[in-house]
Amino acid sequence: MISHRATWRLGTRSGEDPLYLPREPLESDADRARLGEPEGHEVELQRAVAAYAATLRGDRADRLITAELEPIAGQHAEHARDGEGLRRARQELADAEREATAALRRASVLLALTRSPYGVGLLTDGQLAARQHTLSERVTAAAAAVHAAEQDMRHYVQDGGGPAEQALKQQQARLSEQARQVQAAEQAARWLQQARQDVAGGREQIRRLGQRESRPHRELDGLGRLRPSHRARRRELETALPRLREDLAAARDRLALVLRQSLASEAAAEQTAALAPPVTAWPLVRRRHHDLERDWESARRGAWARDVDAAAQRADRARRVHQVAQAELVAVHDERRRRADLPPDRREIEHAARTENAQRQGEAAARSDSPDSPAPGRQSERVRPQPCRPAPSRGVDRGPGLSR
Known part of the structure; x- marks a missing residue:
């Protein structure tokens, strides 16, 4: 306690007792905070006397009552005015202390709310209710997704029919249809080729029959009618001509029929070729179709395995979503129960902390959405700090052309 008291020695002769003046009980906390530690014994003595004198002024019950002359009374009036200022200063200091304490409590509460699971402590009551409704729907949807994925996995294991198998089928x-189209186009092309060959053969037959028919006519023109040999030959030729004409007519009828069939075959070939893949892709289509038909069972088993794996992965993802949503929903329920059990003063402090945090976030969002706000990581030209260059002192050489 000696360090907080004013000590003054009344004399320098040996054997004299020092004077102890208690400074701490008399001096207020505001004065100690404002003045700090005394620099010496004289200053400490003056502060102790001033603190003691303050107890003798004002409307105190134990104040000193004197009938003093005018100069001394004026000094007391000035001291009274100083005491009123001191009381105002003390009141302002107390108000500032209360405000700082409240701000500190709000900051402490805000830090605790920030550390809450999933940040639910920072949500208002309305936001917390909306989050609970959303999370309940998400948990329900995730549970349904898990059930559907597990059911699909069991179905794929037992009966197949999954997306990969459907795509394989x-x-x-598709390959079977393309192979059929290729086969039909090839068949139509063969028919068209055969029809064209028949047309060429019919025309060649008609040409030969025409030549055979023209030779008897020329020979008849050269035969006479008087010689018996000529008459016999004429009768033979005249008998053979009708058969040649019948054969020529039949050949022409057959050629006409072959021509009609050739036109039909050409139209069918064009139609099937239009429906079929390009001619250059026919070997690839036949090979792919042949390979798939040959390895159909192994390909189908591979598709089954892919379907089962995809369903299992989908079930795992749905389970993770369900777990996260369920944990957040539990945190929301716990937060609502915690708020219901809070005392009124704590509830009011948390409400003030949430309101202050929401205002700060709104101001930050407004600044970030402002068109005049600089891009992240860059500063505006108007607020970019300029380097501070101290003015040159007098008498300092600033170089040629810079000195005044």
């Missing part, structure tokens, strides 16, 4: 059907 569609590929088989």
Whole structure:
């Protein structure tokens, strides 16, 4: 306690007792905070006397009552005015201390709310109720997704029919259809080639029959009618001509029929070729179709395995989503129960902390959305700090052309 008291020695002769003046009980906390530690015994003595004198002024019950002359009374009036200022200063200091304490409590509460699971402590009551509703729907949807994925996995294991198998069957059907189209186009092309060969053969037959028919006519023109040999030959030729004409007519009828068939075959070949893949892709289509038909069972088992693996992965993802949503929903329920059990003063402090945090976030969002705000990581030209260059002192040489 000696360090907080004013000590003054009344004399320098040996054997004299020092004077102890208690400074700490008399001097207020505001004065000690404002003045700090005394620099010496004289200053400490003056502060102790001033603190003691303050107890003798004002409307105190134990104040000193004197009938003093005017100069001394004026000094007391000035001291009274100083005491009123001191009381105001003390009141302002107390108000500032209360405000700082409240701000510190709000900051401590805000830090605790920030550390809450999933940040639910920072949500208002309305936001917390909305989050609970959203999370309940998410948990329900995730549970349904888990059930559906597990059911699909069991179905794929037992009966198959998954997306990969369906795609494989569609590929088989597509290749089979393409192979059929290729086969039809090839068949139509062969028919067209045969029809063209028949047309060429019919025309060649008609040409030969025409030549055979023209020779008897020329020979008849050269035969006479008087010689018996000529008459016999004429009768033979005249008998053979009708058969040649019948054969020529039949050949022409057959050629006409072959021509009609050739036109039909050409139209069918064009139609099937239009429906079929390009001619250059026919070997690839036949090879892929042959390979798929040959390895159909192994390909189907591979598709089953892919379907089962995909369903299992989908079930795992749905379980993780369900676990996260369920944990957050539990945190929301715990937070609502905690708030319901809070005392009124704690509830009011948390409400003030949430309101202050929401205002700060709104101001930050408004600044970030402002068109005049600089891009992240860059400063505006108007607020970019300039390097501070101290003015040159007098008498310092600043170089040629810079001195005044």
